[in-house]
Amino acid sequence: MRNGRLWPVHLVLAVGAAAMVTPFFWQVLTSLKTFTESTRMPPVWIPSFEWSNYAEIFDESPFLRQFGNTVVMTAGRTLAQLLFCSLAAYAFARLRFPGRNVVFIALLSVLMVPGQLFLIPQYQIIQGLGWLNTLPGLIAPGMFSAFGTFMMRQFFMTLPREVEEAARLDGAGPLRIFWSVMLPLARPGLLALGVLTVLWSWNDLMWPLIVNTDPEQMPLSAGLSALQGEHMTDYPVLMAGSLMASAPIVVLFVIMQRQLIQGIAFTGSK
């Protein structure tokens, strides 16, 4: 198709995109209105730029604290998953040991089971450890992932064996080969898994609701939920809060779009 005839495609895509983005536009617009402006009908299209809404969310909830909790939870889960999953994935992909396939399939069976079967015992473990309303409790179960292991194993299997052979001839052991040869080569796979895990972790709601009921120990998702649950109706402030809570992940997505798309395409390719 010649470029001159692409305008209908652009038109349809642009109209669709506008429809997709309208809710966000409304969120931003509302966050800049005074409370009275937000309840006026017909709507106020040019707000009085009430920036104080963005400050007020810090008074309404321990927003900064929750932001920190979210960062720690996300970083903890993601780093742990990258380490544990890639370590095991390399062994499953390249090393030979008795029971390898049986163990691998047993681990993958986790993917077939609905998450609700894990939750009650997971809660009991966290409770037993005295980790309710703590950051470790928030992080712990999310540090391990069958999906991540599967993804990294598939990735390692596509890498050429020659480099490893060379390192082996130089007398390097499996751990050394994994760390200094394979991990650098697996960077694209690690980034894709990392972005997926960050996204899932940052937005996770159910587990935080279960283990951390103290607002000071909640991540942002549960914190926002608690605010809305208290029947707070100051929507301009709520919109400012929800915007600040989701903005970091949106920025990350824009920067690392390629890796995220690759990760998702992987979930669709098997």
Add this chain to the structure above:
Amino acid sequence: MSAGEVGTVERAAVTGRVAARRARRRGLRDREWLWGYAMIAPLVLGLGVFYLWPVAQSVYYSFTEWTLFGDATWVGLRNYERLFADPANAKALKNTFLYGGLSLLGIPLSIGVAALLSTRGLKLVSFYRTLYFLPVVTMPAAVAMIWSWLYNGDYGLINYLLSLVGIRGTSWIANPSTALYAIVAVGIWTQIGYNAVIFMAGLQSIPDQLYEAAALDGAGRVRQFFKVTLPLLSPSVFFVSVLGVINGLQMFDLIYLLFRRGNPAREETQTVVSLFFTRAFEEGAKGYAAAMAVVLMVITLALTVVQFRMQKRWVHYA
């Protein structure tokens, strides 16, 4: 795969080095299994403690009842009997399938977006993709806030827009007869971008020659789409619909966030998972909730089997 083959060929060519390598390998292989176990140990321990063993525990719990102090007594099948007798569960199951099934309506939209974004020579592709993808990456807690405001009966943008064309809107998520569909719409909005990405990957794998051959046979673009694109896209359509139904079965965040206690539509809109959450963690009925989870697992597995059986009828693998 092909990299491994190249390695094999190379090895066969350099026979002298092969023998030396083998000898070294054998020396290493003696300890290779040790390294293997050591490297999988942290993961196996973590998944075992937090995921595998809990499945067995949950199945056991489903046959027990819990006191306030956390003592469990064996009650046999009583939880299951109560579970099947409770109309709230039947309704939740029905809703769950409605959410999952109706969300499939978004698939044609996603295919359309993907097909348009795959137009050859199109510029601004990543710009559009970013916009369509924004709802996918936005925190559900934020999504719920945005939409509860859009759907608001008195001050919502949706009712304002409807009033422009003379329609009197309702309080969409507090009205039992509209609430479920309102959530389906939000669900589709959050999935379009995700599914479009999977369809774009599927479209890329269709070889150009097929289109060229179809064009030589006189097929126009529309005919090409239905005769070449759609059949070859069927594995992706299959994957996305399986995912859609399974995600439907797992529906929780939006239900929890939008249908709080006091919302008149709450009773009408619960899903299996949201009901599970209420029973297990708000009412403390852990044995009963475990039985719900077991039933959900059976349903999920049965559905997966059915879907894989069905795919033989309409999925073409190239």
